Amino acid sequence: MSFNTSSEASSNALYTDLSGYYDLMCVDINYEAQSQTIQRLHQLFGNKGNRHLDLACGTGPHVRYFLDYGYQSNGLDINQPMLDIAQTRCPEAQFSLQDMCTFAVDEPTDLITCFLYSMHYSGEIARLKALIESVYHALSPEGIFCFNAVDKDKINNDSFVRHSADNEGSHFVFQSCWHYSGEGEKQSLRLNIEKTTDNETQIWHDEHPMVAVSFSELQALLEPYFDVYMFEHDYDKIIPLDKTSGNALLVCVKKS
Known part of the structure; x- marks a missing residue:
């Protein structure tokens, strides 16, 4: 997975490979x-x-x-x-x-x-x-x-799941939520990952298209x-x- 880096939080919307983080994301x-x-x-x-x-x-x-x-x-x-x-x-x-x-x-x-x-x-x-x-x-x-x-008709767009985990000297925060516009057969799973190492935070966002x-x-x-x-x-x-x-x-x- 690739991240943009800076002294402050940064964003990267590119989806790469979640395999290395999958078990951390699902630790709960x-x-x-x-x-x-x-x-x-x-x-x-x-x-x-x-x-x-x-x-x-x-x-x-x-x-x-x-x-x-x-x-x-x-x-x-x-x-x-x-x-x-x-x-x-x-x-x-x-x-x-x-x-x-x-x-x-x-x-x-x-x-x-x-x-x-x-x-x-x-x-x-x-x-x-x-x-x-x-x-x-x-x-x-x-x-x-x-x-x-x-x-799809019972999705609360303001509701989300959030948890954190530590791995190899870094602190991770994972957040996910469903989003549905209210019509059609498309909804999304919105995913946010924060990785903090030595007080430097990197942020990765992605939106997975899902069937509604x-x-x-x-x-x-x-x-x-x-x-x-x-x-x-x-x-x-x-x-x-x-x-x-x-x-x-x-x-x-x-x-x-």
């Missing part, structure tokens, strides 16, 4: 709790198979947990440097450089996951439809697709292929989605 994420919850949902709704594929797997933290649970777990991503880190973390897994909207598998899988709202990286409704179709064709009979999503979809629209896209169950975005307990919630965890069981 409880990967174990997320993986355990999906494992429980798979036991409740799945076909008892143990073949798992993680879409947009990043550096492979979820794959690591599923391997430890006894799954034949693999991953795919469009970022090769992240896959290189994932392969080091999970040497027994197979990782492939593929677009999650158009991916293919050599043999059917029983569980497909897509964590951290990464489904939204499909970017537009047409590609989201392609992702859903790709997942359907990759799943074995009664296999399940688990992912989380945000409802309401939960009702998302269900309509999924239902030709899956029986859809929506739950609160809560990794401590499994409870049905409240209609006021803007974040959801979805379990989609492949129709025969």
